[in-house]
Amino acid sequence: MAATLPMTATATGDYRRRNARRLKLVLFGLVALAVALALDVSIGPGNLPLGDVLRTLVDPQSATPRLSVIVWDLRLPIALMALAVGAMLGLSGAGMQTILANPLADPFTLGVSAAATVGASVAIVLGWSVVPGAGPFIVTVNAFVFALAASLVLFFMTKLRGVSAETMILVGIALLFTCNAITALLQYRSNEVQLTQIVFWTLGSLARASWEKVGVAALLIALALPFFLMRGWALTALRLGDERAESLGVRVDRLRLEILIATSLLAAVSVSFVGGIGFIGLVGPHIARLLVGEDQRFFLPVATIASAVLLSLASTVSKVITPGVIYPIGIITALIGVPFFISLVMSIRGRGV
Amino acid sequence: MALLIRDLDFRYGATPVLQRLGTEALPRGELAALVGPNGSGKSTLFRCAAGLLRPERGTVALDGHDLSELSQRERARKVFYLAQDTGARVALSVFDIILLARKSLHRGYALAASPADTHAVEAVIEELGLAPFASRDIATLSGGQRQLAAIGQALVREPDVLLLDEPTSALDVRRQLDVMATIREATRRRDIVTVVAIHDLSLAARFADRVLVMNSGRIAQAGAPAEVLAHEAVSETYAVGVHLEHSARGTLLVEPYIQVH
Numbered sequence: 001m002a003a004t005l006p007m008t009a010t011a012t013g014d015y016r017r018r019n020a021r022r023l024k025l026v027l028f029g030l031v032a033l034a035v036a037l038a039l040d041v042s043i044g045p046g047n048l049p050l051g052d053v054l055r056t057l058v059d060p061q062s063a064t065p066r067l068s069v070i071v072w073d074l075r076l077p078i079a080l081m082a083l084a085v086g087a088m089l090g091l092s093g094a095g096m097q098t099i100l101a102n103p104l105a106d107p108f109t110l111g112v113s114a115a116a117t118v119g120a121s122v123a124i125v126l127g128w129s130v131v132p133g134a135g136p137f138i139v140t141v142n143a144f145v146f147a148l149a150a151s152l153v154l155f156f157m158t159k160l161r162g163v164s165a166e167t168m169i170l171v172g173i174a175l176l177f178t179c180n181a182i183t184a185l186l187q188y189r190s191n192e193v194q195l196t197q198i199v200f201w202t203l204g205s206l207a208r209a210s211w212e213k214v215g216v217a218a219l220l221i222a223l224a225l226p227f228f229l230m231r232g233w234a235l236t237a238l239r240l241g242d243e244r245a246e247s248l249g250v251r252v253d254r255l256r257l258e259i260l261i262a263t264s265l266l267a268a269v270s271v272s273f274v275g276g277i278g279f280i281g282l283v284g285p286h287i288a289r290l291l292v293g294e295d296q297r298f299f300l301p302v303a304t305i306a307s308a309v310l311l312s313l314a315s316t317v318s319k320v321i322t323p324g325v326i327y328p329i330g331i332i333t334a335l336i337g338v339p340f341f342i343s344l345v346m347s348i349r350g351r352g353v
Numbered sequence: 354m355a356l357l358i359r360d361l362d363f364r365y366g367a368t369p370v371l372q373r374l375g376t377e378a379l380p381r382g383e384l385a386a387l388v389g390p391n392g393s394g395k396s397t398l399f400r401c402a403a404g405l406l407r408p409e410r411g412t413v414a415l416d417g418h419d420l421s422e423l424s425q426r427e428r429a430r431k432v433f434y435l436a437q438d439t440g441a442r443v444a445l446s447v448f449d450i451i452l453l454a455r456k457s458l459h460r461g462y463a464l465a466a467s468p469a470d471t472h473a474v475e476a477v478i479e480e481l482g483l484a485p486f487a488s489r490d491i492a493t494l495s496g497g498q499r500q501l502a503a504i505g506q507a508l509v510r511e512p513d514v515l516l517l518d519e520p521t522s523a524l525d526v527r528r529q530l531d532v533m534a535t536i537r538e539a540t541r542r543r544d545i546v547t548v549v550a551i552h553d554l555s556l557a558a559r560f561a562d563r564v565l566v567m568n569s570g571r572i573a574q575a576g577a578p579a580e581v582l583a584h585e586a587v588s589e590t591y592a593v594g595v596h597l598e599h600s601a602r603g604t605l606l607v608e609p610y611i612q613v614h
Binding site: 229236239250293294295 | 405428429430435441444445448449452454456457458464471474475478483484487488490503506510
């Protein structure tokens with residue numbers, strides 16, 4: 001026995017080394033986050049020298065009023081919004097993929113984003129507010145309520161027949177098509193101005209960023225990430241299948257409901273703030289899976305960070321394609337995301353899953 | 354000190370699966386083999402005993418205490434049910450999943466594994482000879498290796514009752530013997546109740562201290578392997594003839610054959 005002990009000591013050693021490497025990746029991700037943010041703030045219309053921008057960030061008092069306004073009121077909220085929305089979509093997608101055991105699940109593919117678009121369209125075309133007195137926030141509030149409603153429909157329809165991962169995916173797809181049809185119906189009876197607004201909404205754009213929204217998003221992430229991590233072991237157990245997880249003492253139905261509500265909230269807030277930004281919630285978690293595997297203690301934070309970095313980079317790209325023009329970021333993520341989505345589908349088929 | 358199941362009734366919709374199912378007391382330190390045709394309700398019995406399904410009536414008691422009075426977590430601590438492998442392809446190592454089985458015992462949210470936890474995992478890896486592939490992803494393992502890793506998940510939790518559904522189905526001849534011997538050894542050393550659902554009657558006869566024959570939701574016969582397997586209940590249950598023979602090495606061999614009338 002003594003002779004073979006070093007072998008198992010190696011197994012623990014391997015485990016520790018793997019953990020150390022995964023922890024390093026989390027730290028590296030945080031550095032990448034800072035770099036992406038600096039890049040995003042530095043680039044944009046106005047041709048400001050990099051040094052001036054960074055100095056304005058570090059020491060706002062020294063800047064000219066014009067510089068201060070551009071950096072602090074225009075660029076920084078957008079850049080931070082990119083990070084926050086990326087993080088929310090990434091965490092939301094990662095959670096959905098874990099509870100549905102499907103790497104193609106995210107707020108976009110499950111119809112939550114489409115439902116938010118319906119809510120926004122109802123506000124734009126019909127002027128109806130779901131919550132009375134929403135005032136200038138009518139579009140955002142409607143989008144939020146509809147997105148949340150979609151998640152609840154998703155849950156309760158599957159609850160009727162027992163929460164199996166397959167039924168949830170199918171109901172999500174049905175929801176997606178229904179919402180798209182309703183949006184199309186509203187577009188058909190809208191005038192030109194309204195149509196432009198809906199299209200702008202559908203594309204997703206960080207131009208709607210504000211410091212208040214950044215604050216709300218940051219708070220939500222600060223609450224949601226620990227909420228997910230507290231369930232880290234149980235979520236990892238879920239990856240071994242419902243039955244094994246139950247044997248291990250996990251209350252599978254309750255866990256799935258908790259995570260579904262949390263992911264819906266994240267998705268609903270991000271979509272209601274910036275419109276439908278697709279594929280980030282799909283690509284970020286996939287990168288995380290490749291980097292750190294499926295131990296949810298590392299997978300969830302890395303998926304969150306990777307998605308934030310991706311959206312931040314997409315935000316930068318949206319500004320450099322045509323100097324002076326900022327494209328809606330949803331177009332950029334879709335252009336990058338679709339080929340990726342297809343390769344993901346192909347690789348899954350190749351693995352025979 | 355034993356596991357005792359009494360009067361279990363369970364139905365899926367309108368289909369009765371368990372009907373007044375009861376067992377004799379299954380003592381600690383003994384390995385029981387549960388045999389019976391496909392669809393006779395073996396897995397359902399296990400799920401009811403583990404508390405994953407709620408029987409309409411009847412009790413499952415361990416050492417005289419009704420298990421239904423425990424919370425799901427407490428019950429999962431005492432009774433571990435290992436279902437047949439579903440082949441989930443997941444990027445987790447053998448070490449990861451065994452540690453996971455250990456960590457999910459505890460309430461509380463410590464993300465890091467304590468030295469006591471990793472030590473327990475190491476001990477099980479040693480016990481089952483998993484060391485050569487302990488750091489590999491389970492998605493890359495053979496069916497047999499996965500099955501061994503799953504048994505590692507069961508043992509690391511140190512349950513009082515171990516319910517194993519077909520633990521040898523994906524194993525080669527040598528590993529079948531190894532795994533059954535390991536399970537029997539662990540049962541004795543840890544003084545736990547182990548029930549193994551198994552199709553191979555010879556393997557059951559060889560390793561089990563007692564055999565339970567299940568037919569249509571009931572235990573048709575139970576007792577020492579040589580007596581039970583010789584009983585007509587076995588041939589009735591499977592609709593086969595059964596020939597028993599001791600090999601030159603003294604092992605009880607069971608030869609089922611199809612009767613021609």
